[in-house]
Amino acid sequence: MSSDPILDVDTLVIRYRAGLFAARPKPAVNGASFRLEKGETLGIVGESGSGKTSLLRAILRLLPVESGSIRLGGQDWLALKGEALRQHRQRIGVVSQNPFLSLSPRLTIEDILAEPMLAAGARPGSAMRDRIAGLLSDCGLPADFLGRRARELSGGQAQRVAIARALALEPGLLILDEPTSALDVSVQAQILNLLSDLKESRSLSILFVTHNLKVVAHISDTLLVMRRGDVIEFGRTEDVIHAPAQAYTRELLSFGRK
Amino acid sequence: MPLLDIRNLSVSIPTPDGDVHAVRAVSLEIERGEIHGVIGESGCGKTMTGMAVLGLVPKGARIAADRFHFDGEDLSDHAGRLRGRRIGLISQDPAAALNPVLSIARQMDDVIRAHRSLPRKARRAEAAALLAATGLPDPEKVLKSYPHQLSGGMQQRVVIAQALATGADFLIADEPTTALDVSVGAQVLDLLRRLVAERGLTVLMITHDMDVIAEACDRATVLYAGRSVETGPVAGVLKQPGHPYTRALLAALPDAAPPGARLAAIDGSIPAPRSVITGCAFAARCPQAMPLCSAEPPPERRRDAHRWLCHLPEDAA
Numbered sequence: 001m002s003s004d005p006i007l008d009v010d011t012l013v014i015r016y017r018a019g020l021f022a023a024r025p026k027p028a029v030n031g032a033s034f035r036l037e038k039g040e041t042l043g044i045v046g047e048s049g050s051g052k053t054s055l056l057r058a059i060l061r062l063l064p065v066e067s068g069s070i071r072l073g074g075q076d077w078l079a080l081k082g083e084a085l086r087q088h089r090q091r092i093g094v095v096s097q098n099p100f101l102s103l104s105p106r107l108t109i110e111d112i113l114a115e116p117m118l119a120a121g122a123r124p125g126s127a128m129r130d131r132i133a134g135l136l137s138d139c140g141l142p143a144d145f146l147g148r149r150a151r152e153l154s155g156g157q158a159q160r161v162a163i164a165r166a167l168a169l170e171p172g173l174l175i176l177d178e179p180t181s182a183l184d185v186s187v188q189a190q191i192l193n194l195l196s197d198l199k200e201s202r203s204l205s206i207l208f209v210t211h212n213l214k215v216v217a218h219i220s221d222t223l224l225v226m227r228r229g230d231v232i233e234f235g236r237t238e239d240v241i242h243a244p245a246q247a248y249t250r251e252l253l254s255f256g257r258k
Numbered sequence: 259m260p261l262l263d264i265r266n267l268s269v270s271i272p273t274p275d276g277d278v279h280a281v282r283a284v285s286l287e288i289e290r291g292e293i294h295g296v297i298g299e300s301g302c303g304k305t306m307t308g309m310a311v312l313g314l315v316p317k318g319a320r321i322a323a324d325r326f327h328f329d330g331e332d333l334s335d336h337a338g339r340l341r342g343r344r345i346g347l348i349s350q351d352p353a354a355a356l357n358p359v360l361s362i363a364r365q366m367d368d369v370i371r372a373h374r375s376l377p378r379k380a381r382r383a384e385a386a387a388l389l390a391a392t393g394l395p396d397p398e399k400v401l402k403s404y405p406h407q408l409s410g411g412m413q414q415r416v417v418i419a420q421a422l423a424t425g426a427d428f429l430i431a432d433e434p435t436t437a438l439d440v441s442v443g444a445q446v447l448d449l450l451r452r453l454v455a456e457r458g459l460t461v462l463m464i465t466h467d468m469d470v471i472a473e474a475c476d477r478a479t480v481l482y483a484g485r486s487v488e489t490g491p492v493a494g495v496l497k498q499p500g501h502p503y504t505r506a507l508l509a510a511l512p513d514a515a516p517p518g519a520r521l522a523a524i525d526g527s528i529p530a531p532r533s534v535i536t537g538c539a540f541a542a543r544c545p546q547a548m549p550l551c552s553a554e555p556p557p558e559r560r561r562d563a564h565r566w567l568c569h570l571p572e573d574a575a
Contacts, residue, residue: 047439184299189510189521218512255440255469
Protein backbone atom coordinates (compact mmCIF):
# COMPACT_ATOMS: atom_id res chain seq x y z
CA MET A 1 0.00 0.00 0.00
CA SER A 2 2.52 2.60 -1.07
CA SER A 3 0.07 4.61 -3.17
CA ASP A 4 -2.38 7.26 -1.94
CA PRO A 5 -5.50 6.04 -0.18
CA ILE A 6 -8.47 5.93 -2.50
CA LEU A 7 -10.39 8.18 -0.14
CA ASP A 8 -8.89 10.59 2.35
CA VAL A 9 -11.30 12.70 4.38
CA ASP A 10 -9.88 15.35 6.69
CA THR A 11 -11.78 17.32 9.39
CA LEU A 12 -14.91 17.46 7.28
CA VAL A 13 -17.69 19.67 8.62
CA ILE A 14 -21.19 19.63 7.14
CA ARG A 15 -23.83 21.96 8.45
CA TYR A 16 -27.40 22.50 7.30
CA ARG A 17 -28.50 26.12 7.44
CA ALA A 18 -32.06 26.64 8.61
CA GLY A 19 -32.21 30.13 7.11
CA LEU A 20 -30.15 33.23 6.48
CA PHE A 21 -30.71 34.71 9.92
CA ALA A 22 -31.34 31.50 11.86
CA ALA A 23 -28.94 30.51 14.60
CA ARG A 24 -26.12 28.22 13.48
CA PRO A 25 -27.26 24.66 14.16
CA LYS A 26 -24.95 21.92 15.41
CA PRO A 27 -23.12 20.44 12.43
CA ALA A 28 -24.54 17.24 10.90
CA VAL A 29 -20.96 16.02 10.54
CA ASN A 30 -18.55 17.48 13.04
CA GLY A 31 -14.95 17.24 11.83
CA ALA A 32 -14.82 13.71 10.41
CA SER A 33 -11.36 12.38 9.47
CA PHE A 34 -10.65 8.93 8.06
CA ARG A 35 -8.92 7.13 5.19
CA LEU A 36 -9.93 4.27 2.98
CA GLU A 37 -6.92 2.41 1.54
CA LYS A 38 -7.06 0.92 -1.97
CA GLY A 39 -8.61 -2.54 -2.03
CA GLU A 40 -10.00 -2.32 1.47
CA THR A 41 -13.51 -2.09 2.87
CA LEU A 42 -14.48 0.67 5.27
CA GLY A 43 -17.64 0.15 7.30
CA ILE A 44 -19.50 3.19 8.60
CA VAL A 45 -21.98 2.49 11.39
CA GLY A 46 -24.37 4.88 13.05
CA GLU A 47 -27.99 5.30 14.01
CA SER A 48 -30.47 7.71 12.42
CA GLY A 49 -29.26 11.27 12.79
CA SER A 50 -25.66 10.24 13.31
CA GLY A 51 -24.55 11.99 10.12
CA LYS A 52 -23.64 8.94 8.06
CA THR A 53 -25.93 9.84 5.17
CA SER A 54 -24.72 13.47 5.15
CA LEU A 55 -21.17 12.18 5.04
CA LEU A 56 -21.99 9.91 2.10
CA ARG A 57 -23.72 12.69 0.22
CA ALA A 58 -20.73 14.94 0.67
CA ILE A 59 -18.44 12.23 -0.67
CA LEU A 60 -20.76 11.91 -3.68
CA ARG A 61 -20.63 15.71 -4.07
CA LEU A 62 -24.38 15.97 -3.60
CA LEU A 63 -24.01 18.28 -0.62
CA PRO A 64 -21.76 21.30 -0.01
CA VAL A 65 -19.32 21.03 2.86
CA GLU A 66 -18.55 23.83 5.29
CA SER A 67 -14.88 23.05 5.76
CA GLY A 68 -12.37 20.23 5.54
CA SER A 69 -11.16 18.26 2.57
CA ILE A 70 -11.93 15.12 0.61
CA ARG A 71 -9.24 13.59 -1.60
CA LEU A 72 -10.20 10.86 -4.05
CA GLY A 73 -7.23 8.87 -5.33
CA GLY A 74 -4.91 11.69 -4.26
CA GLN A 75 -6.88 14.36 -6.08
CA ASP A 76 -8.68 17.30 -4.44
CA TRP A 77 -12.19 16.00 -4.95
CA LEU A 78 -13.98 19.12 -3.70
CA ALA A 79 -12.21 21.37 -6.25
CA LEU A 80 -13.66 19.60 -9.29
CA LYS A 81 -16.47 21.34 -11.15
CA GLY A 82 -18.74 20.90 -14.15
CA GLU A 83 -17.61 18.48 -16.85
CA ALA A 84 -14.50 17.42 -14.94
CA LEU A 85 -16.64 16.48 -11.94
CA ARG A 86 -19.01 14.56 -14.22
CA GLN A 87 -16.10 12.62 -15.71
CA HIS A 88 -14.54 11.80 -12.38
CA ARG A 89 -17.82 10.75 -10.79
CA GLN A 90 -17.51 7.60 -12.88
CA ARG A 91 -14.85 6.50 -10.41
CA ILE A 92 -17.55 5.97 -7.79
CA GLY A 93 -20.38 3.44 -8.02
CA VAL A 94 -23.38 3.68 -5.71
CA VAL A 95 -25.84 1.09 -4.41
CA SER A 96 -28.73 2.21 -2.24
CA GLN A 97 -30.94 0.43 0.26
CA ASN A 98 -34.05 -0.34 -1.73
CA PRO A 99 -33.39 -1.72 -5.22
CA PHE A 100 -37.05 -1.39 -6.19
CA LEU A 101 -36.80 2.36 -5.71
CA SER A 102 -33.46 2.73 -7.44
CA LEU A 103 -34.24 0.56 -10.50
CA SER A 104 -36.71 1.98 -13.02
CA PRO A 105 -39.81 -0.22 -13.21
CA ARG A 106 -40.24 0.59 -16.90
CA LEU A 107 -36.85 -0.49 -18.18
CA THR A 108 -35.58 -4.00 -18.82
CA ILE A 109 -32.52 -5.14 -16.90
CA GLU A 110 -30.51 -4.75 -20.13
CA ASP A 111 -31.62 -1.12 -20.49
CA ILE A 112 -30.86 -0.45 -16.84
CA LEU A 113 -27.29 -1.73 -17.24
CA ALA A 114 -26.82 0.04 -20.60
CA GLU A 115 -27.83 3.43 -19.24
CA PRO A 116 -24.59 4.35 -17.45
CA MET A 117 -22.55 3.15 -20.44
CA LEU A 118 -24.60 5.24 -22.88
CA ALA A 119 -24.36 8.23 -20.57
CA ALA A 120 -20.59 7.83 -20.58
CA GLY A 121 -20.56 7.90 -24.38
CA ALA A 122 -20.36 4.20 -25.25
CA ARG A 123 -22.07 3.10 -28.46
CA PRO A 124 -24.80 0.51 -28.40
CA GLY A 125 -23.81 -2.70 -30.15
CA SER A 126 -22.53 -6.17 -29.63
CA ALA A 127 -19.53 -5.02 -27.58
CA MET A 128 -21.84 -3.31 -25.12
CA ARG A 129 -24.13 -6.32 -25.02
CA ASP A 130 -21.14 -8.49 -24.13
CA ARG A 131 -20.14 -6.09 -21.36
CA ILE A 132 -23.68 -6.18 -19.96
CA ALA A 133 -23.82 -9.98 -20.09
CA GLY A 134 -20.44 -10.11 -18.33
CA LEU A 135 -21.63 -7.78 -15.57
CA LEU A 136 -24.74 -9.84 -15.06
CA SER A 137 -22.84 -13.10 -14.72
CA ASP A 138 -20.23 -11.47 -12.45
CA CYS A 139 -23.09 -10.54 -10.17
CA GLY A 140 -24.43 -14.08 -10.16
CA LEU A 141 -27.46 -13.63 -12.39
CA PRO A 142 -28.39 -15.81 -15.40
CA ALA A 143 -28.30 -14.25 -18.88
CA ASP A 144 -32.04 -14.67 -19.40
CA PHE A 145 -32.60 -11.88 -16.88
CA LEU A 146 -31.68 -9.31 -19.54
CA GLY A 147 -35.22 -9.05 -20.88
CA ARG A 148 -36.89 -8.93 -17.47
CA ARG A 149 -38.01 -5.93 -15.47
CA ALA A 150 -37.22 -5.10 -11.85
CA ARG A 151 -40.67 -5.99 -10.55
CA GLU A 152 -40.22 -9.59 -11.73
CA LEU A 153 -37.18 -10.03 -9.49
CA SER A 154 -36.87 -10.91 -5.82
CA GLY A 155 -35.25 -8.40 -3.47
CA GLY A 156 -31.90 -10.19 -3.59
CA GLN A 157 -31.91 -10.46 -7.39
CA ALA A 158 -32.85 -6.78 -7.75
CA GLN A 159 -30.02 -5.80 -5.42
CA ARG A 160 -27.62 -7.81 -7.61
CA VAL A 161 -28.81 -5.78 -10.62
CA ALA A 162 -28.22 -2.57 -8.67
CA ILE A 163 -24.68 -3.74 -7.86
CA ALA A 164 -24.09 -4.66 -11.52
CA ARG A 165 -25.21 -1.19 -12.57
CA ALA A 166 -22.94 0.46 -10.03
CA LEU A 167 -20.03 -1.49 -11.53
CA ALA A 168 -20.95 -0.73 -15.16
CA LEU A 169 -18.31 1.99 -15.55
CA GLU A 170 -15.71 0.04 -13.61
CA PRO A 171 -15.35 2.38 -10.67
CA GLY A 172 -12.51 1.99 -8.21
CA LEU A 173 -14.74 2.89 -5.27
CA LEU A 174 -18.08 1.26 -4.54
CA ILE A 175 -20.35 3.02 -2.02
CA LEU A 176 -23.15 0.94 -0.51
CA ASP A 177 -25.81 2.56 1.65
CA GLU A 178 -27.59 -0.11 3.76
CA PRO A 179 -27.47 -2.58 0.84
CA THR A 180 -28.78 -5.55 2.83
CA SER A 181 -31.11 -3.90 5.35
CA ALA A 182 -34.24 -4.72 3.34
CA LEU A 183 -33.18 -8.34 2.72
CA ASP A 184 -33.71 -11.59 4.60
CA VAL A 185 -30.80 -13.09 6.49
CA SER A 186 -30.13 -15.86 3.96
CA VAL A 187 -30.22 -13.41 1.04
CA GLN A 188 -28.05 -10.96 2.96
CA ALA A 189 -25.45 -13.72 3.23
CA GLN A 190 -25.51 -14.19 -0.57
CA ILE A 191 -25.06 -10.45 -1.20
CA LEU A 192 -22.20 -10.16 1.33
CA ASN A 193 -20.48 -13.14 -0.33
CA LEU A 194 -20.96 -11.52 -3.75
CA LEU A 195 -19.41 -8.27 -2.50
CA SER A 196 -16.31 -10.01 -1.20
CA ASP A 197 -15.96 -11.88 -4.54
CA LEU A 198 -16.26 -8.60 -6.49
CA LYS A 199 -13.83 -6.87 -4.19
CA GLU A 200 -11.24 -9.55 -5.03
CA SER A 201 -11.92 -9.91 -8.75
CA ARG A 202 -12.18 -6.20 -9.50
CA SER A 203 -9.82 -4.94 -6.79
CA LEU A 204 -12.54 -2.65 -5.53
CA SER A 205 -12.41 -0.37 -2.54
CA ILE A 206 -15.70 -0.40 -0.69
CA LEU A 207 -17.45 2.06 1.57
CA PHE A 208 -20.23 0.21 3.37
CA VAL A 209 -22.74 2.22 5.39
CA THR A 210 -25.15 0.46 7.71
CA HIS A 211 -26.77 0.56 11.13
CA ASN A 212 -25.97 -3.14 11.58
CA LEU A 213 -22.61 -3.39 13.27
CA LYS A 214 -22.45 -7.18 12.90
CA VAL A 215 -22.70 -6.95 9.12
CA VAL A 216 -19.86 -4.46 8.78
CA ALA A 217 -17.79 -6.25 11.40
CA HIS A 218 -17.89 -9.26 9.11
CA ILE A 219 -16.86 -7.65 5.85
CA SER A 220 -14.88 -4.52 6.62
CA ASP A 221 -11.16 -4.01 7.16
CA THR A 222 -11.62 -0.73 8.98
CA LEU A 223 -14.58 0.48 10.95
CA LEU A 224 -15.91 3.93 11.69
CA VAL A 225 -18.66 4.53 14.25
CA MET A 226 -20.60 7.79 14.13
CA ARG A 227 -22.87 9.27 16.74
CA ARG A 228 -24.63 12.65 16.61
CA GLY A 229 -22.27 13.97 13.97
CA ASP A 230 -19.08 12.86 15.68
CA VAL A 231 -16.74 10.08 14.64
CA ILE A 232 -16.52 8.26 17.96
CA GLU A 233 -14.49 5.31 16.78
CA PHE A 234 -12.18 4.65 13.83
CA GLY A 235 -9.68 1.85 13.49
CA ARG A 236 -8.95 -1.66 12.22
CA THR A 237 -12.13 -3.70 12.52
CA GLU A 238 -10.63 -6.33 14.81
CA ASP A 239 -9.33 -3.67 17.20
CA VAL A 240 -12.70 -1.91 17.36
CA ILE A 241 -14.56 -5.19 17.89
CA HIS A 242 -12.22 -6.56 20.54
CA ALA A 243 -11.49 -3.34 22.37
CA PRO A 244 -14.24 -0.82 21.67
CA ALA A 245 -13.29 2.56 23.12
CA GLN A 246 -16.86 3.75 23.54
CA ALA A 247 -19.73 2.39 25.64
CA TYR A 248 -22.03 2.99 22.67
CA THR A 249 -20.01 0.64 20.45
CA ARG A 250 -20.06 -2.00 23.20
CA GLU A 251 -23.84 -1.66 23.43
CA LEU A 252 -24.22 -2.19 19.68
CA LEU A 253 -21.94 -5.23 19.82
CA SER A 254 -23.64 -6.87 22.78
CA PHE A 255 -27.18 -6.79 21.34
CA GLY A 256 -28.52 -10.33 20.95
CA ARG A 257 -25.59 -11.95 22.75
CA LYS A 258 -27.50 -12.88 25.89
CA MET B 259 -53.71 -24.86 29.28
CA PRO B 260 -51.86 -22.48 26.97
CA LEU B 261 -53.36 -19.00 26.58
CA LEU B 262 -53.06 -19.27 22.80
CA ASP B 263 -53.42 -22.79 21.49
CA ILE B 264 -53.17 -23.27 17.73
CA ARG B 265 -52.85 -26.63 16.00
CA ASN B 266 -52.41 -26.97 12.25
CA LEU B 267 -53.66 -23.55 11.30
CA SER B 268 -53.94 -22.88 7.59
CA VAL B 269 -54.92 -19.70 5.78
CA SER B 270 -55.57 -19.87 2.04
CA ILE B 271 -56.45 -16.95 -0.14
CA PRO B 272 -58.29 -17.81 -3.36
CA THR B 273 -57.01 -16.02 -6.47
CA PRO B 274 -57.78 -16.46 -10.17
CA ASP B 275 -54.47 -18.35 -10.52
CA GLY B 276 -55.23 -20.77 -7.70
CA ASP B 277 -55.11 -20.68 -3.92
CA VAL B 278 -52.24 -18.86 -2.22
CA HIS B 279 -51.25 -20.93 0.81
CA ALA B 280 -50.11 -18.10 3.09
CA VAL B 281 -50.17 -20.37 6.15
CA ARG B 282 -50.04 -24.13 5.62
CA ALA B 283 -49.70 -25.81 9.01
CA VAL B 284 -48.78 -23.63 11.96
CA SER B 285 -48.99 -24.87 15.53
CA LEU B 286 -48.36 -22.49 18.41
CA GLU B 287 -48.74 -22.96 22.12
CA ILE B 288 -48.20 -19.73 24.03
CA GLU B 289 -48.30 -19.85 27.81
CA ARG B 290 -49.46 -16.97 30.02
CA GLY B 291 -46.69 -14.53 30.88
CA GLU B 292 -44.20 -15.53 28.21
CA ILE B 293 -42.77 -13.67 25.25
CA HIS B 294 -42.99 -16.12 22.40
CA GLY B 295 -41.01 -15.34 19.29
CA VAL B 296 -42.22 -16.33 15.84
CA ILE B 297 -39.29 -16.19 13.48
CA GLY B 298 -39.01 -16.65 9.75
CA GLU B 299 -38.06 -14.98 6.50
CA SER B 300 -40.32 -12.99 4.16
CA GLY B 301 -43.25 -15.01 2.92
CA CYS B 302 -43.10 -17.72 5.59
CA GLY B 303 -46.53 -16.76 6.97
CA LYS B 304 -45.59 -15.15 10.27
CA THR B 305 -47.57 -11.93 9.81
CA MET B 306 -50.56 -13.81 8.34
CA THR B 307 -50.58 -16.06 11.42
CA GLY B 308 -50.75 -12.96 13.61
CA MET B 309 -53.49 -11.46 11.45
CA ALA B 310 -55.52 -14.70 11.71
CA VAL B 311 -55.37 -14.47 15.52
CA LEU B 312 -56.57 -10.87 15.24
CA GLY B 313 -59.33 -11.85 12.83
CA LEU B 314 -57.86 -9.55 10.19
CA VAL B 315 -57.24 -11.92 7.28
CA PRO B 316 -58.02 -10.61 3.78
CA LYS B 317 -61.61 -10.89 2.59
CA GLY B 318 -62.37 -14.31 1.16
CA ALA B 319 -59.46 -16.02 2.92
CA ARG B 320 -60.21 -19.49 4.25
CA ILE B 321 -59.04 -20.38 7.75
CA ALA B 322 -58.92 -23.98 8.94
CA ALA B 323 -57.37 -25.49 12.06
CA ASP B 324 -57.56 -28.57 14.27
CA ARG B 325 -57.57 -26.17 17.19
CA PHE B 326 -57.65 -22.36 17.20
CA HIS B 327 -58.24 -21.29 20.80
CA PHE B 328 -57.53 -18.21 22.86
CA ASP B 329 -58.14 -18.68 26.58
CA GLY B 330 -60.60 -21.46 25.82
CA GLU B 331 -62.57 -19.47 23.22
CA ASP B 332 -62.60 -20.46 19.58
CA LEU B 333 -60.88 -17.75 17.55
CA SER B 334 -62.67 -18.84 14.37
CA ASP B 335 -65.85 -17.33 15.86
CA HIS B 336 -64.59 -14.76 18.33
CA ALA B 337 -61.42 -13.21 16.92
CA GLY B 338 -63.23 -9.98 16.05
CA ARG B 339 -64.64 -9.61 19.57
CA LEU B 340 -61.37 -10.47 21.33
CA ARG B 341 -59.38 -8.02 19.21
CA GLY B 342 -59.03 -4.76 21.10
CA ARG B 343 -60.43 -6.29 24.30
CA ARG B 344 -58.06 -9.12 25.10
CA ILE B 345 -55.72 -9.06 22.09
CA GLY B 346 -53.77 -5.96 21.02
CA LEU B 347 -51.43 -5.23 18.12
CA ILE B 348 -48.14 -3.36 18.06
CA SER B 349 -47.18 -2.90 14.45
CA GLN B 350 -43.83 -2.38 12.79
CA ASP B 351 -44.11 1.26 11.89
CA PRO B 352 -45.40 3.39 14.78
CA ALA B 353 -45.57 6.46 12.53
CA ALA B 354 -48.13 4.65 10.38
CA ALA B 355 -50.08 3.39 13.40
CA LEU B 356 -50.64 6.90 14.75
CA ASN B 357 -52.83 9.54 13.15
CA PRO B 358 -50.58 12.43 12.08
CA VAL B 359 -53.20 15.17 12.49
CA LEU B 360 -54.45 14.32 15.99
CA SER B 361 -52.65 15.04 19.25
CA ILE B 362 -51.44 12.11 21.33
CA ALA B 363 -53.95 13.18 24.03
CA ARG B 364 -56.83 12.81 21.57
CA GLN B 365 -55.55 9.46 20.25
CA MET B 366 -55.06 8.05 23.75
CA ASP B 367 -58.48 9.35 24.77
CA ASP B 368 -60.16 7.70 21.78
CA VAL B 369 -58.86 4.32 22.87
CA ILE B 370 -59.64 4.75 26.58
CA ARG B 371 -63.15 6.06 25.85
CA ALA B 372 -63.92 3.12 23.60
CA HIS B 373 -63.09 0.66 26.35
CA ARG B 374 -64.04 2.26 29.63
CA SER B 375 -66.70 4.70 30.83
CA LEU B 376 -64.67 7.21 32.79
CA PRO B 377 -65.18 10.98 33.20
CA ARG B 378 -62.95 13.20 31.06
CA LYS B 379 -60.46 14.14 33.78
CA ALA B 380 -60.01 10.54 34.85
CA ARG B 381 -59.37 9.53 31.24
CA ARG B 382 -56.70 12.22 30.93
CA ALA B 383 -55.05 11.00 34.14
CA GLU B 384 -55.25 7.41 32.91
CA ALA B 385 -53.64 8.40 29.59
CA ALA B 386 -50.78 10.10 31.43
CA ALA B 387 -50.36 7.10 33.73
CA LEU B 388 -50.21 4.68 30.78
CA LEU B 389 -47.64 6.81 28.98
CA ALA B 390 -45.58 6.95 32.18
CA ALA B 391 -45.84 3.15 32.44
CA THR B 392 -44.16 2.86 29.04
CA GLY B 393 -41.20 4.84 30.32
CA LEU B 394 -41.95 8.17 28.65
CA PRO B 395 -40.29 10.75 30.89
CA ASP B 396 -42.73 13.67 30.51
CA PRO B 397 -46.23 12.26 29.81
CA GLU B 398 -47.96 15.65 29.98
CA LYS B 399 -45.70 17.04 27.28
CA VAL B 400 -46.17 13.92 25.15
CA LEU B 401 -49.96 14.23 25.47
CA LYS B 402 -49.80 17.73 24.01
CA SER B 403 -47.56 16.58 21.13
CA TYR B 404 -48.36 15.40 17.65
CA PRO B 405 -46.73 12.21 16.31
CA HIS B 406 -44.20 14.06 14.13
CA GLN B 407 -42.82 15.80 17.22
CA LEU B 408 -41.86 12.45 18.76
CA SER B 409 -38.92 10.19 17.92
CA GLY B 410 -39.54 6.68 16.59
CA GLY B 411 -38.87 5.14 19.99
CA MET B 412 -41.30 7.55 21.68
CA GLN B 413 -43.95 6.85 19.04
CA GLN B 414 -43.59 3.12 19.60
CA ARG B 415 -44.05 3.67 23.34
CA VAL B 416 -47.26 5.60 22.64
CA VAL B 417 -48.51 2.69 20.50
CA ILE B 418 -47.70 0.29 23.34
CA ALA B 419 -49.54 2.58 25.79
CA GLN B 420 -52.57 2.48 23.47
CA ALA B 421 -52.46 -1.31 23.43
CA LEU B 422 -52.37 -1.28 27.24
CA ALA B 423 -55.26 1.21 27.31
CA THR B 424 -57.56 -1.35 25.72
CA GLY B 425 -56.95 -3.62 28.69
CA ALA B 426 -55.54 -6.28 26.38
CA ASP B 427 -53.47 -8.93 28.16
CA PHE B 428 -52.15 -10.53 24.97
CA LEU B 429 -50.10 -8.42 22.58
CA ILE B 430 -49.06 -9.31 19.06
CA ALA B 431 -45.89 -7.35 18.34
CA ASP B 432 -45.16 -7.50 14.61
CA GLU B 433 -41.52 -6.52 14.07
CA PRO B 434 -41.80 -3.86 16.81
CA THR B 435 -38.15 -2.82 16.60
CA THR B 436 -37.39 -3.18 12.88
CA ALA B 437 -38.02 0.50 12.10
CA LEU B 438 -35.96 1.64 15.12
CA ASP B 439 -32.25 2.06 15.72
CA VAL B 440 -30.57 -0.85 17.49
CA SER B 441 -30.12 0.97 20.80
CA VAL B 442 -33.71 2.31 20.77
CA GLY B 443 -35.04 -1.10 19.75
CA ALA B 444 -33.23 -2.64 22.73
CA GLN B 445 -35.00 -0.17 25.03
CA VAL B 446 -38.40 -1.06 23.55
CA LEU B 447 -37.67 -4.77 24.09
CA ASP B 448 -36.66 -4.04 27.71
CA LEU B 449 -39.96 -2.20 28.13
CA LEU B 450 -41.96 -5.18 26.79
CA ARG B 451 -40.10 -7.51 29.18
CA ARG B 452 -40.88 -5.20 32.08
CA LEU B 453 -44.57 -4.96 31.15
CA VAL B 454 -44.77 -8.74 30.91
CA ALA B 455 -43.31 -9.04 34.41
CA GLU B 456 -45.32 -6.21 36.00
CA ARG B 457 -48.69 -6.60 34.31
CA GLY B 458 -48.75 -10.29 33.54
CA LEU B 459 -48.93 -9.68 29.79
CA THR B 460 -48.28 -12.34 27.18
CA VAL B 461 -46.56 -11.35 23.94
CA LEU B 462 -46.40 -12.98 20.53
CA MET B 463 -43.31 -11.41 18.96
CA ILE B 464 -43.11 -11.67 15.19
CA THR B 465 -39.61 -11.00 13.87
CA HIS B 466 -37.02 -11.97 11.28
CA ASP B 467 -34.19 -10.98 13.60
CA MET B 468 -32.45 -13.71 15.62
CA ASP B 469 -30.96 -11.04 17.88
CA VAL B 470 -34.45 -9.89 18.89
CA ILE B 471 -35.35 -13.50 19.76
CA ALA B 472 -32.19 -13.90 21.83
CA GLU B 473 -32.69 -10.55 23.52
CA ALA B 474 -36.37 -10.68 24.46
CA CYS B 475 -38.05 -14.06 24.10
CA ASP B 476 -38.59 -17.04 26.40
CA ARG B 477 -39.59 -19.52 23.72
CA ALA B 478 -39.58 -19.36 19.94
CA THR B 479 -41.24 -21.03 16.97
CA VAL B 480 -39.55 -21.13 13.57
CA LEU B 481 -41.77 -20.87 10.49
CA TYR B 482 -40.79 -22.00 7.02
CA ALA B 483 -43.08 -21.88 3.97
CA GLY B 484 -46.17 -21.43 6.13
CA ARG B 485 -45.34 -24.27 8.52
CA SER B 486 -44.03 -24.27 12.05
CA VAL B 487 -40.95 -26.47 11.77
CA GLU B 488 -39.37 -26.03 15.19
CA THR B 489 -40.43 -24.80 18.61
CA GLY B 490 -38.92 -24.70 22.07
CA PRO B 491 -37.08 -22.63 24.66
CA VAL B 492 -34.95 -19.93 23.05
CA ALA B 493 -31.70 -21.37 24.37
CA GLY B 494 -32.42 -24.70 22.70
CA VAL B 495 -33.66 -23.29 19.40
CA LEU B 496 -30.75 -20.87 18.98
CA LYS B 497 -27.91 -22.88 20.54
CA GLN B 498 -28.89 -26.45 19.57
CA PRO B 499 -31.26 -26.07 16.65
CA GLY B 500 -32.93 -29.32 15.58
CA HIS B 501 -34.28 -28.41 12.16
CA PRO B 502 -31.81 -28.02 9.28
CA TYR B 503 -33.55 -24.79 8.24
CA THR B 504 -32.97 -23.21 11.65
CA ARG B 505 -29.35 -24.32 11.48
CA ALA B 506 -28.98 -22.81 7.99
CA LEU B 507 -30.59 -19.56 9.10
CA LEU B 508 -28.22 -19.23 12.07
CA ALA B 509 -25.21 -20.13 9.94
CA ALA B 510 -26.09 -17.34 7.47
CA LEU B 511 -25.72 -14.64 10.13
CA PRO B 512 -22.68 -12.44 9.59
CA ASP B 513 -21.33 -13.15 13.07
CA ALA B 514 -21.55 -16.93 12.54
CA ALA B 515 -18.46 -16.94 10.30
CA PRO B 516 -14.99 -15.56 11.05
CA PRO B 517 -14.53 -12.01 9.70
CA GLY B 518 -13.95 -11.99 5.97
CA ALA B 519 -14.85 -15.69 5.53
CA ARG B 520 -17.66 -16.71 3.22
CA LEU B 521 -21.08 -16.86 4.79
CA ALA B 522 -23.20 -19.97 4.53
CA ALA B 523 -25.96 -18.69 2.24
CA ILE B 524 -28.96 -20.98 1.74
CA ASP B 525 -29.15 -22.15 -1.88
CA GLY B 526 -32.43 -22.00 -3.75
CA SER B 527 -35.58 -20.16 -2.73
CA ILE B 528 -38.70 -20.80 -0.68
CA PRO B 529 -41.47 -22.90 -2.31
CA ALA B 530 -43.95 -20.86 -4.35
CA PRO B 531 -46.97 -19.90 -2.22
CA ARG B 532 -49.36 -21.59 -4.66
CA SER B 533 -47.43 -24.88 -4.81
CA VAL B 534 -48.53 -28.08 -3.13
CA ILE B 535 -45.93 -29.55 -0.76
CA THR B 536 -46.06 -33.25 -0.03
CA GLY B 537 -42.95 -33.92 2.05
CA CYS B 538 -40.77 -31.55 4.06
CA ALA B 539 -41.00 -27.98 2.69
CA PHE B 540 -37.25 -27.48 3.13
CA ALA B 541 -36.23 -30.71 1.35
CA ALA B 542 -35.22 -29.01 -1.92
CA ARG B 543 -32.72 -26.72 -0.14
CA CYS B 544 -31.61 -29.00 2.69
CA PRO B 545 -27.96 -30.13 2.57
CA GLN B 546 -28.90 -33.34 4.44
CA ALA B 547 -32.01 -34.21 2.41
CA MET B 548 -32.77 -37.87 1.70
CA PRO B 549 -35.20 -39.22 -0.96
CA LEU B 550 -37.74 -39.76 1.81
CA CYS B 551 -37.76 -36.05 2.68
CA SER B 552 -39.62 -34.83 -0.40
CA ALA B 553 -41.99 -37.80 -0.40
CA GLU B 554 -43.43 -37.92 3.11
CA PRO B 555 -44.25 -35.34 5.77
CA PRO B 556 -41.52 -35.36 8.43
CA PRO B 557 -42.23 -36.83 11.88
CA GLU B 558 -41.88 -34.88 15.11
CA ARG B 559 -38.56 -35.11 16.92
CA ARG B 560 -38.14 -33.93 20.47
CA ARG B 561 -35.56 -33.15 23.09
CA ASP B 562 -37.45 -32.28 26.30
CA ALA B 563 -39.64 -29.24 25.53
CA HIS B 564 -37.81 -28.64 22.25
CA ARG B 565 -39.61 -30.11 19.20
CA TRP B 566 -39.04 -30.04 15.46
CA LEU B 567 -40.22 -31.76 12.30
CA CYS B 568 -37.53 -33.72 10.46
CA HIS B 569 -36.84 -37.11 8.93
CA LEU B 570 -33.32 -37.08 10.36
CA PRO B 571 -33.09 -38.80 13.75
CA GLU B 572 -32.70 -36.70 16.93
CA ASP B 573 -29.01 -37.43 17.30
CA ALA B 574 -28.31 -36.03 13.79
CA ALA B 575 -29.33 -32.57 14.99
